[in-house]
Amino acid sequence: MMGSSEKIEQARQDYIESLAETMEMYGLSPSMGRLFGIMFFHDEPMTLDEMRGLTGMSKTSMSTGVRALSRLKLVHKKWQKGVRKDLYEAEHDQFRSFVDFFSQLWEKEIELNQKTLKKAEKNLTNLLNDPELTPDEKEQVESDLSKLEQAQLYYTWLEKLAHSFESGEIFKHVPIPNQKE
Structure with missing residues (x-):
């Protein structure tokens, strides 16, 4: 039987996969959809390394995906005091x-x-x-x-x-x- 945490994660994964399919309909790669979905549910801005750890994507793919999502204004670069690496967060609106x-x-x-x-x-x-x-x-x-x-x-x-x-x-x-x- 699934616990509450697993049910939350399953609901998130279902929506993330739906986003991946939707983005593919609009000419974007499913991996970009998954990346956006992961960022959508993440409450804090993330570094490329954090995203890579959650997606398993290569650093090059991750960087390319984030740039493309940024151009589409689906992801925004964020600044945080004391953090030297670039941070990104999904557009929630x-x-x-x-x-x-x-x-x-x-x-x-x-x-x-x-x-x-x-x-x-x-x-x-x-x-x-x-x-x-x-x-x-x-x-x-x-x-x-x-x-x-x-x-x-x-x-x-x-x-x-x-x-x-x-x-x-x-x-x-x-x-x-x-x-x-």
Whole structure:
């Protein structure tokens, strides 16, 4: 029969594995999910060596994972008087993590695709003036331009969505439930 401590640890492990699966769905490695999960339940900031002891990951993997989690704002560097090693702790505000994570992805998507979209639109528009363009090719160019116009509407909408997340406006429409302090 399991004691209370074992039951607590089992509940934590279940959630940590769920986080690992979730992070994998979003393109992160399961080990990063486990690392975040371990840090999520740890009450004090941790050093890389402490994390390594709990995860069994190599120092290189640990360092790479912490850097990636830091870039995503899921982990923060902490300073503590008298401690010389770098300390890290997990972001516990999952609403903030969600906003930061998706805003970064959306902004990257918008930047990458709008630049390419504008270039494709310019090239196709210039092609419409080509005297060697056949009627079928002209129809294809016009169809493609129409599709690009629809894509532009999507990126304009996505920019507004990202801004509503970053500004907190989204929470007027989808409020954050009351949280325990």
